[in-house]
């Protein structure tokens with residue numbers, strides 16, 4: 063089995079198999095495809111992937127039968143079930159049949175990669191914990207030298223040994239879950255479960271039973287009693303990601319559970335008591351949601367006891383090289399290949415990008431580079447084309463004056479201009495002096511000091527360059 067993750071895909075539709083293969087390979091995940099479930103079940107007798115993606119509707123053995131069969135033979139193998147959106151019934155069955163995740167069609171490729179990666183991670187953690195003979199929560203390091211990250215670390219330290227509710231704010235991929243795990247690990251609950259649930263990833267109809275569990279027969283497909291995440295997190299921590307996506311009725315239920323410490327699973331007649339620490343996270347501005355009447359104010363206040371803000375990556379660019387080094391060595395170890403090294407031109411370029419997907423996007427890029435870059439050293443021109451272009455499209459180069467200057471010089475060269483330095487340097491120098499004079503309100507003495515020129519030099523240059531004051 064590969065270290066990076068091996069996923070088996072079963073779908074009778076060749077084009078879907080092709081799309082999935084391409085997307086997963088690009089994300090450095092190995093794939094093997096099957097056009098029907100029986101062949102896959104046969105292959106499972108001799109080999110085991112990290113995760114399985116199956117369609118629901120297929121000729122021969124269908125997705126749900128396959129799920130059932132795999133559950134019997136390989137109960138710990140994560141199965142991801144794809145289904146058309148209209149098929150809610152089957153989605154409910156899939157979820158409660160024990161599918162790791164359900165993916166509504168038409169699916170978003172990014173989402174597929176994300177879910178598969180999570181499934182592989184899940185598999186790996188389980189294998190590690192089996193090897194170590196006890197359940198271990200993997201303890202990834204949190205990298206961050208930027209002052210804002212140091213502030214986050216201080217907050218984790220100050221909150222250690224506490225049971226207090228925490229709200230984590232930050233864009234997607236900034237590391238909210240990582241911080242939540244760190245809070246858990248440094249709490250008195252560390253030896254009890256950390257359970258994460260992403261409100262944005264679960265179909266609304268399934269959320270209630272996912273959180274609170276259900277009794278046998280509570281609804282179609284509920285063949286047995288199932289404990290909810292609250293119960294699973296008893297004495298531990300429940301991480302509620304994307305809390306802003308929680309529907310109104312559930313907000314009310316959650317508030318009641320937080321107040322009473324007990325709840326009724328769906329279809330149950332007796333209540334369950336739990337002791338759970340809540341850590342909530344969101345990329346949204348909950349105050350705005352409250353003002354719009356989309357989030358309960360009383361629940362907001364209950365959750366918003368302590369707030370930790372994780373800044374987007376573009377606001378802590380100094381961490382980009384550190385994170386890249388960390389992820390490149392992690393990817394090299396995982397993939398059992400040589401460590402790739404970024405050359406300064408590539409690093410400079412990456413440091414200046416905006417990273418809308420934050421740390422997660424950076425991590426994915428490092429995996430991609432580890433697999434795709436041909437040599438040990440990575441130059442700028444070996445970066446994925448979409449990254450190189452994103453900069454041009456967003457006009458990002460304009461924010462970078464060296465880039466603009468470079469383009470201008472290239473243009474002059476192209477035109478066949480002569481004595482380019484002689485023309486360019488005075489222009490740059492004039493901008494330098496003019497800005498300093500504007501800044502000091504025309505005080506030459508101060509401007510000279512700020513620029514590092516002698517007073518006389520500045521006077522001479524003002525004259526030579528014909529700068530108006």
Ligand SMILES: Nc1ncnc2c1ncn2[C@@H]1O[C@H](COP(=O)(O)OP(=O)(O)OP(=O)(O)O)[C@@H](O)[C@H]1O
Nearest residue numbers: 203204205206233234235236237238239240421422
């Ligand atoms: N400071 C960091 N150091 C090392 N790894 C990090 C850091 N921040 C994030 N990561 C990694 O980046 C990935 C995304 O982080 P995480 O899942 O915690 O983000 P998130 O904010 O919870 O995202 P989302 O809101 O989309 O769920 C994870 O693999 C995580 O381990």
